[in-house]
Amino acid sequence: xxxxxxxxxxxxxxxxxxxxxxxxxxxxxxxxxxxxxxxxxxxxxxxxxxxxxxxxxxxxxxxxxxxxxxxxxxxxxxxxxxxxxxxxxxxxxxxxxxxxxxxxxxxxxxxxxxxxxxxxxxxxxxxxxxxxxxxxxxxxxxxxxxxxxxxxxxxxxxxxxxxxxxxxxxxxxxxxxxxxxxxxxxxxxxxxxxxxxxxxxxxxxxxxxxxxxxxxxxxxxxxxxxxxxxxxxxxxxxxxxxxxxxxxxxxxxxxxxxxxxxxxxxxxxxxxxxxxxxxxxxxxxxxxxxxxxxxxxxxxxxxxxxxxxxxxxxxxxxxxxxxxxxxxxxxxxxxxxxxxxxxxxxxxxxxxxxxxxxxxxxxxxxxxxxxxxxxxxxxxxxxxxxxxxxxxxxxxxxxxxxxxxxxxxxxxxxxxxxxxxxxxxxxxxxxxxxxxxxxxxxxxxxxxxxxxxxxxxxxxxx
Amino acid sequence: xxxxxxxxxxxxxxxxxxxxxxxxxxxxxxxxxxxxxxxxxxxxxxxxxxxxxxxxxxxxxxxxxxxxxxxxxxxxxxxxxxxxxxxxxxxxxxxxxxxxxxxxxxxxxxxxxxxxxxxxxxxxxxxxxxxxxxxxxxxxxxxxxxxxxxxxxxxxxxxxxxxxxxxxxxxxxxxxxxxxxxxxxxxxxxxxxxxxxxxxxxxxxxxxxxxxxxxxxxxxxxxxxxxxxxxxxxxxxxxxxxxxxxxxxxxxxxxxxxxxxxxxxxxxxxxxxxxxxxxxxxx
Ligand SMILES: Cc1cc2nc3c(=O)[nH]c(=O)nc-3n(C[C@H](O)[C@H](O)[C@H](O)COP(=O)(O)OP(=O)(O)OC[C@H]3O[C@@H](n4cnc5c(N)ncnc54)[C@H](O)[C@@H]3O)c2cc1C
Ligand SMILES: Cc1cc2nc3c(=O)[nH]c(=O)nc-3n(C[C@H](O)[C@H](O)[C@H](O)COP(=O)(O)OP(=O)(O)OC[C@H]3O[C@@H](n4cnc5c(N)ncnc54)[C@H](O)[C@@H]3O)c2cc1C
Ligand code: SF4
Ligand code: SF4
Ligand code: FES
Numbered sequence: 066x067x068x069x070x071x072x073x074x075x076x077x078x079x080x081x082x083x084x085x086x087x088x089x090x091x092x093x094x095x096x097x098x099x100x101x102x103x104x105x106x107x108x109x110x111x112x113x114x115x116x117x118x119x120x121x122x123x124x125x126x127x128x129x130x131x132x133x134x135x136x137x138x139x140x141x142x143x144x145x146x147x148x149x150x151x152x153x154x155x156x157x158x159x160x161x162x163x164x165x166x167x168x169x170x171x172x173x174x175x176x177x178x179x180x181x182x183x184x185x186x187x188x189x190x191x192x193x194x195x196x197x198x199x200x201x202x203x204x205x206x207x208x209x210x211x212x213x214x215x216x217x218x219x220x221x222x223x224x225x226x227x228x229x230x231x232x233x234x235x236x237x238x239x240x241x242x243x244x245x246x247x248x249x250x251x252x253x254x255x256x257x258x259x260x261x262x263x264x265x266x267x268x269x270x271x272x273x274x275x276x277x278x279x280x281x282x283x284x285x286x287x288x289x290x291x292x293x294x295x296x297x298x299x300x301x302x303x304x305x306x307x308x309x310x311x312x313x314x315x316x317x318x319x320x321x322x323x324x325x326x327x328x329x330x331x332x333x334x335x336x337x338x339x340x341x342x343x344x345x346x347x348x349x350x351x352x353x354x355x356x357x358x359x360x361x362x363x364x365x366x367x368x369x370x371x372x373x374x375x376x377x378x379x380x381x382x383x384x385x386x387x388x389x390x391x392x393x394x395x396x397x398x399x400x401x402x403x404x405x406x407x408x409x410x411x412x413x414x415x416x417x418x419x420x421x422x423x424x425x426x427x428x429x430x431x432x433x434x435x436x437x438x439x440x441x442x443x444x445x446x447x448x449x450x451x452x453x454x455x456x457x458x459x460x461x462x463x464x465x466x467x468x469x470x471x472x473x474x475x476x477x478x479x480x481x482x483x484x485x486x487x488x489x490x491x492x493x494x495x496x497x498x499x500x501x502x503x504x505x506x507x508x509x510x511x512x513x514x515x516x517x518x519x520x521x522x523x524x525x526x527x
Numbered sequence: 528x529x530x531x532x533x534x535x536x537x538x539x540x541x542x543x544x545x546x547x548x549x550x551x552x553x554x555x556x557x558x559x560x561x562x563x564x565x566x567x568x569x570x571x572x573x574x575x576x577x578x579x580x581x582x583x584x585x586x587x588x589x590x591x592x593x594x595x596x597x598x599x600x601x602x603x604x605x606x607x608x609x610x611x612x613x614x615x616x617x618x619x620x621x622x623x624x625x626x627x628x629x630x631x632x633x634x635x636x637x638x639x640x641x642x643x644x645x646x647x648x649x650x651x652x653x654x655x656x657x658x659x660x661x662x663x664x665x666x667x668x669x670x671x672x673x674x675x676x677x678x679x680x681x682x683x684x685x686x687x688x689x690x691x692x693x694x695x696x697x698x699x700x701x702x703x704x705x706x707x708x709x710x711x712x713x714x715x716x717x718x719x720x721x722x723x724x725x726x727x728x729x730x731x732x733x734x735x736x737x738x739x740x741x742x743x744x745x746x747x748x749x750x751x752x753x754x755x756x757x758x759x760x761x762x763x764x765x766x767x768x769x770x771x772x773x774x775x776x777x778x779x780x781x782x783x784x785x786x787x788x789x790x791x792x793x794x795x796x797x798x799x800x801x802x803x804x805x806x807x808x809x810x
Binding site for chain 2: 279301302304334
């Protein structure tokens with residue numbers, strides 16, 4: 066049999082249209098396309114792809130079921146280990162995970178595992194998600210703090226086991242980065258809401274508007290709950306700490322994306338939260354967050370959007386697909402430049418940035434070549450809006466108010482990686498709060514580990 | 528959903544509401560605030576907790592109707608609901624026994640000053656209040672404050688109540704006359720700036736409660752950042768109270784104007800909308 070060397074392409078919204086709306090860019094496979102793609106899988110015995118998936122989905126297993134058109138069973142197979150497949154199928158960096166290890170890469174492109182996962186997950190969402198029967202209820206109560214992928218995974222797994230779970234979320238809407246960070250055009254909010262609805266239907270209570278550390282403390286929760294899981298993410302934005310950073314028109318990516326996604330500023334004035342949008346927008350950074358901010362700015366009507374990155378395209382941490390999409394949509398890339406200071410007018414509005422040229426030196430601890438400044442290379446780059454997307458760190462609210470919780474010098478909560486246990490009795494943690502900013506699926510993987518050890522601890526079983 | 532238990536009009540465009548929020552009520556300390564969202568398309572805005580009643584499980588908010596959100600809030604009646612209330616946010620005021628303390632309050636800031644003065648008084652300080660407004664009807668919380676302080680002064684721009692002039696006129700006289708150990712100033716940004724300028728030569732520690740534009744109020748957006756002593760601070764987690772002598776007020780005043788055009792547009796759409804009122808939240 067001849068193997069198809071390339072992935073079945075996924076239909077996309079045409080560029081001219083999509084830059085004027087916030088609808089999803091990638092439209093998903095039709096049944097026919099999914100069947101063609103599923104037929105590419107070699108059903109390898111050793112299935113290297115599974116090792117690349119942080120939650121070890123039985124990938125050949127679910128793909129075989131697609132091939133046999135047993136879609137209901139395919140999604141069940143995925144859901145054995147992944148509660149949020151419509152999300153991960155869309156946003157996992159598959160090229161570094163499951164697909165990176167696919168045998169087919171030796172002859173061409175890997176199987177489009179993520180797209181197939183999304184296909185069956187979307188089918189299920191259309192039909193209505195089936196809620197598994199919970200065999201037995203236990204009189205055990207767990208509090209989960211934060212409703213991002215880590216918290217939702219812990220909650221889902223514990224609830225399926227028959228343990229009572231309450232999630233406490235600071236924002237008015239659950240979902241974490243999936244709701245406030247990743248834009249609608251990459252991950253429609255109706256998908257996230259449906260996946261959250263599923264977790265609720267498993268019996269999980271979600272209390273929004275509760276800031277743990279302020280509204281209630283970990284120690285108070287421990288009085289009422291048998292165990293506590295902290296999944297509060299790494300949501301605090303970092304700034305460059307250069308002159309002029311508080312000028313009007315300079316946003317953290319978090320603020321910009323929160324206004325647009327969570328508060329729906331792209332529909333102002335129908336929604337009340339405003340957003341400023343410049344004619345020439347600069348986005349500082351080279352990761353997924355920078356790509357999301359740049360593509361959002363394009364959609365809001367900016368005339369020019371410039372990504373400013375210290376290294377070169379090769380070192381950019383953003384997903385390849387996102388860089389391609391951004392380029393197609395007209396985002397311009399400026400490599401080997403670093404901001405020195407922001408310049409404003411007499412009203413305190415940003416009018417530009419002083420940049421310094423960089424060149425690449427020896428590789429650093431991350432293995433990427435380190436940028437070093439080129440002397441006397443500073444120049445002025447006019448901009449009327451800037452989005453700073455250089456990373457986020459954990460919010461200190463919980464560590465500030467829980468003195469006996471061990472924290473690393475990066476502000477992350479220190480855990481035992483194999484159990485999710487923190488230094489504090491009955492308190493577990495996982496996701497970005499423990500690892501630093503990472504990925505959705507890693508947060509879910511960490512959630513699984515904690516759920517398993519909480520179950521072991523509470524029910525004294527394996 | 529948070530029920531409005533009581534509503535009062537304190538001055539033209541200034542309203543007081545008592546909101547049922549038991550968890551917040553148990554925790555709230557002087558100087559802290561809540562973030563509210565009135566309805567599902569609404570903006571998140573910060574408002575200070577002016578008082579609380581733990582038994583009833585309520586908090587009191589006093590607000591001035593300046594734009595769309597505060598106007599919508601002002602239209603809600605007793606028995607109706609606010610969609611989201613989250614808090615208490617921010618660091619509580621640093622309450623201690625300092626000696627002689629002056630609280631300077633202007634406009635709605637007077638209500639925000641009230642719990643701070645109450646806490647300072649119960650801590651054994653000699654508390655002096657200077658509160659002011661445009662004219663008589665804008666001086667709110669007069670009786671509440673006079674009931675708890677040792678000495679009370681009032682100023683109005685037009686002289687219809689208390690002394691004609693500014694709060695800082697009285698402040699200067701007091702600073703000349705005796706030793707003052709600490710000052711709290713809560714009110715319009717410009718007032719806090721002037722108070723800080725007035726007290727600087729006297730070297731009296733001056734605490735101000737800043738009110739930048741906020742989104743989350745929990746430290747995740749950075750929109751509320753201010754420059755204090757040359758460093759970036761997030762008002763919602765590092766503040767809202769800071770040493771007034773170190774705050775870059777001019778920068779804050781400019782940042783507050785960020786959305787001027789949008790705020791006007793929002794207000795215009797509200798005034799033009801037929802119902803001129805959001806769907807009320809009744810259970
Ligand atoms: C713009 C953007 C794009 C991204 N794109 C991708 C992508 O394409 N693919 C990918 O795999 N990853 C992506 N990531 C990373 C990914 O979203 C995160 O790694 C993941 O969401 C981490 O999950 P979490 O559950 O640990 O935390 P979060 O998703 O951050 O959720 C934490 C939750 O806890 C809440 N919380 C915080 N503090 C408190 C408190 N004190 N009390 C109560 N609640 C609290 C927060 O409000 C939040 O809802 C992206 C991130 C961003 C910001
Ligand atoms: C920690 C904190 C505590 C606060 N406590 C109170 C309080 O107890 N009572 C009260 O009435 N207000 C308080 N404010 C101010 C209040 O949040 C704003 O008045 C409100 O956000 C205005 O929203 P709006 O949609 O009604 O008006 P908008 O249309 O957003 O603004 C209308 C006008 O108000 C100005 N403005 C906007 N935001 C602010 C702001 N944050 N502070 C000052 N002026 C602003 C604008 O420049 C504009 O001129 C507080 C602010 C902070 C940060
Ligand atoms: S969850 Fe992510 S890594 Fe795992 S199979 Fe799905 S797309 Fe691949
Ligand atoms: S490695 Fe690739 S081809 Fe082999 S089973 Fe996994 S997905 Fe199929
Ligand atoms: S309001 Fe967002 S960080 Fe302070």
